[in-house]
Amino acid sequence: MxxxxxxxxxxxxxxxxxxxxxxxxxxxxxxxxxxxxxxxxxxxxxxxxxxxxxxxxxxxxxxxxxxxxxxxxxxxxxxxxxxxxxxxxxxxxxxxxxxxxxxxxxxxxxxxxxxxxxxxxxxxxxxxxxxxxxxxxxxxxxxxxxxxxxxxxxxxxxxxxxxxxxxxQASHVIQNVSADLHSAIERLFPKKIGRGESEHTQTLAEIPVSFEEEALPIPANGTGYLQAIDDEELIKIACKYNLLIRLQTRPGKFVVQGSNLVLIFPGEKVNQKLTKQINNAFILGKERTEQQDIEFPINQLVEIALRAISPAINDPFTAIRCIDQLSAGLCHLVQRSFPSSYRYDKNNKLRIIAEGVKFAELTDAAFNQIRQYGRSDVAVTIRLLEAIAAIATFTNNSKYQATLRHHADMILQDSREKISQEQDYKNVEERYYQVIKSLNNSRTIKDWNSPEK
Structure with missing residues (x-):
């Protein structure tokens, strides 16, 4: 970047x-x-x-x-x-x-x-x-x-x-956060980046067998949220000292002073100068940003939804708006290839092993808390299932489908335990079977509707 x-x-x-x-x-x-x-x-x-x-x-x-x-x-x-x-x-x-x-x-x-x-x-x-x-x-x-x-x-x-x-106004706030989410997807998940999953086995062969034994950690010099990583600077450092660097954290995570930022191979090249250079490539701050943290705008939408369905506010319609925008963001995301965790220099030599974000983690962030706090709200539960069904129509990736099926199963199980009215539960169950149908008949949408940036 x-x-x-x-x-x-x-x-x-x-x-x-x-x-x-x-x-x-x-x-x-x-x-x-x-x-x-x-x-x-x-x-x-x-x-x-x-x-x-x-x-x-x-x-x-x-x-x-x-x-x-x-x-x-x-x-x-x-x-x-x-x-x-x-x-x-x-x-x-x-x-x-x-x-x-x-x-x-x-x-x-x-x-x-x-x-x-x-x-x-x-x-x-x-x-x-x-x-x-x-x-x-x-x-x-x-x-x-x-x-x-x-x-x-x-x-x-x-x-x-x-x-x-x-x-x-809630609609204005939700729309702005959603725009940040789509912008982050366009920026962090371009249509083609890094190596594909088919080359994963080949990449593993490039990692030295003695990496775990000989690599030494470099600790963080400060405390705060990791806002961004200057990967180009890390590549330059790795090429200059002929290193293989494995990141131990990613943007959005909270870093404690003294915790490991990276592992350096070979470990004997670790010194005070290298430690300072590595730390300078990691930008810490008081709060998270969406610059390299795709999960942050998702968490913001979830927070608005949780406050809306809290007993103090009791506004399920605002929560439904947040679910709609989360659904749109994930529909956009499933059409993009996740960046490779492996970074190479100009000579095609492996230099950095990054800690990438996974689709399952993002769906957990988007759905878990809303499901847990809104399990007794029929409208919110139904909209969650409808959102999952909408996402399923945009992908035929088996891993993504398994993740979506897992969330649909948990929503149905919570509904069985918390919804007392038989008709309400039947409505939820009907939406669940629509999710299953969408997963079985999923199709790939080639282009996202948003304009290219």
Missing amino acids: RNVKVSTLWDQLHSSYWFIPAVMAVVATALAFTMLTLDRTGKVEIDYWWLYTGGADGAQSLLEAVAGSMVSVAATAFSITIVALQLAASNFGPRLLRNFMRDTGNQVVLGTFIGTFIYCLLVLRTIHGEGDGYSQFVPQLAVTVGILLAMISIGILIYFIHHASTII
Whole structure:
């Protein structure tokens, strides 16, 4: 994966609430000095009816009013955002806060108000009347731009009122997380990658027989969630020192300081310098991200569903929406080949053995908790079976089919134990047989409906 560290840095900046407002504040500062320079030099002569032609007192009063109102509106917008974050944390879970922090609309709104305030402040300090001890200077072009920014801010405020009421809706949140899931699938599971399963036996023959005895571990220097692995950097290290590296963890897992990150073969080449280089290729953070962690958006959808079917909220319709999006994501996933665990250098020599994610693990993450907490909810149980039936129509992989059959069997067994009404159980049983029929008559869909990226 190219530019992993750059991508991680950009993701951190994009997830912060200060980056875009800070950039817009800098742009507003540059715009203010540019307009003032044009007014002072007089190189740009504009004589239009809409250009500000008032005196110094009028310009000062106008910009003071705009600057003061921008501070008040910015404070109000920030307060509304905090309330939205509190609602998101209570209704959808604290792990969804990162999605709200990444919302570009909120960042642009705050940046617009702050930028307009800074612009007006910088222009205001240059306006002088005849009685001020200075020669009269009224930057007509700069004041006109200030009026234009005020009008734009009004439009942005109207947009913010609509946007703030939209982003906290369950459908909007679920759709955004689902979009992250599909994007991660496109990025992490391209249509062709690595070696196929047919070459697995050949790859095993390339691993030294004495690997387990002679390989030595390299421990982690820090603690946190593994957000990304710079596999290109690992390949370079392995080629430079002629190593075979086996990863002991994967993105999304929690790493404890001192735990093993990799096994190095041959072990005698392990030293302090190599340990530092290997650790630099592993990016740890305070929270999980979907950059290389396909399971993270799945867990987010599951968390929303679990909160929806909890006794405190009791909203099975939101849980059903989450199941629908999980179904769409897994339908997309089963049509992709899982990346090979083996990475080769340019000379086709095995260098890295990665710990890959398996389809069974992803289906466990998607279905197990919803099944366990929603086993007494007939609507949720039926939709789970319908989701499995939908996924089954997109694959003829025998391993995937066995995994889907296993989940359908567990759902039926839980229903037998928890659903007391005979008719409700018959409805569940009918959906179960539809799953079996779909598994027996499964077909392969060649292309996913989403556009290529």
